[in-house]
Amino acid sequence: MNINELKNKVLNGYSITRNDALELITADLNDLCRASDEIRRKFCGNDFDICTIINGKSGRCSENCKYCAQSSHYSAKCEVYPLLGKDEIVKQALYNYEKGVLRYSIVCSGKRLSDSEVDSLCESIRAIKQACPISVCVSVGLLDENNFKKLKEAGVSRVHNNLETSRRFFPEVCTTHTFDDKICAINAAKSAGLEVCSGGIMGIGETMEDRIDMAFTLRELGVKSVPVNMLNPIVNTPLEHFKIPTEEEMARIVAIFRFILPDAQIRLAGGRGLLKDMGRMLLLSGANAAISGDMLTTAGITIENDMKMISELGFNI
Numbered sequence: 001m002n003i004n005e006l007k008n009k010v011l012n013g014y015s016i017t018r019n020d021a022l023e024l025i026t027a028d029l030n031d032l033c034r035a036s037d038e039i040r041r042k043f044c045g046n047d048f049d050i051c052t053i054i055n056g057k058s059g060r061c062s063e064n065c066k067y068c069a070q071s072s073h074y075s076a077k078c079e080v081y082p083l084l085g086k087d088e089i090v091k092q093a094l095y096n097y098e099k100g101v102l103r104y105s106i107v108c109s110g111k112r113l114s115d116s117e118v119d120s121l122c123e124s125i126r127a128i129k130q131a132c133p134i135s136v137c138v139s140v141g142l143l144d145e146n147n148f149k150k151l152k153e154a155g156v157s158r159v160h161n162n163l164e165t166s167r168r169f170f171p172e173v174c175t176t177h178t179f180d181d182k183i184c185a186i187n188a189a190k191s192a193g194l195e196v197c198s199g200g201i202m203g204i205g206e207t208m209e210d211r212i213d214m215a216f217t218l219r220e221l222g223v224k225s226v227p228v229n230m231l232n233p234i235v236n237t238p239l240e241h242f243k244i245p246t247e248e249e250m251a252r253i254v255a256i257f258r259f260i261l262p263d264a265q266i267r268l269a270g271g272r273g274l275l276k277d278m279g280r281m282l283l284l285s286g287a288n289a290a291i292s293g294d295m296l297t298t299a300g301i302t303i304e305n306d307m308k309m310i311s312e313l314g315f316n317i
Helices: 003-011 018-026 029-044 086-098 115-131 145-154 179-191 208-221 247-260 303-312
Strands: 049-057 103-108 135-139 156-160 195-197 200-202 225-230 265-268 289-292
Touching: 003 018, 003 029, 003 247, 018 208, 018 247, 029 247, 049 086, 049 265, 049 303, 086 103, 086 115, 103 115, 103 156, 115 135, 115 145, 145 156, 145 179, 179 195, 179 208, 195 225, 200 208, 200 247, 208 247, 225 247, 247 265, 289 303
Parallel strands: 049 103, 049 289, 103 135, 135 156, 156 195, 200 225, 225 265, 265 289
Antiparallel strands: none
16 A cells, blocks of 8 residues: 555545555554645644533433443443533533633433423523524434424534444444434434534444444545544443553544545544543544543543643644
8 A cells, every 4th residue: 555645646636445445454654644644734724623512411321332321221420410401501601612612512411302302402502602602512312303403593503423333333332223323313414404523432342444434434424523532441331341442543543534534523532531642643643623621421631731732733723
């Protein structure tokens, strides 16, 4: 595999094939990361998208995703509370906006929000938009197009719904909903006029081929914001003893994703705080976005530290 030849083809508009991507699994890592960073600069420049999340509804989730502390199927410790009220959601949005964050996501546990919960969330979102110009995203499960339209009308710009892994491996991760259920929800959000944020978790037992297949599904779906999470093993979940990916493995994943998705926001997400360099190597391997602050059930990296690192690497928020 001549990485420079493939890079130049991508820079000139070529969409790589699955076979091209598979060859990158064994390519020299330093050459691969340099090439992917060049692709990022060509298609995305130095713009960097940083977002924060609030755990808008926590615990007692009916789904059995094996990595998750919020699943009611396992006995992992996590906070349990219903959908937060408007005051708290708006307060956190203002706090993040004042820190320089321009995107704020409200993430809710459960298979999907009820119609009444969607209406309540819409009220909170309208209040956010009155209070400050921060972009609002939501992660609300497997909603239908009508409810996504309500959220868009309230001021939501983007919906998050991770595929998590490939179609092949998904049944090993979750059996209470399907890969097609997720694709159906993603398409419903797109039909409602919303952008979509969707990616996966690395280190849950999948192969590199599974990761590549997921990236190609995201390309087919037209997804332009791709969170790359790494497993943070949580006690009393089925994956509690799994080993986390290495920095080099994560850098290769990010770099290959950049070749497959040259103009996407490849977003460092959950688990990044487990890396010694907090993701710096990945930001030099094609990534150009991140989730900052605390994650849902695990500690993240402070907004201040992220802003400093992003600036040092020459990115513009």
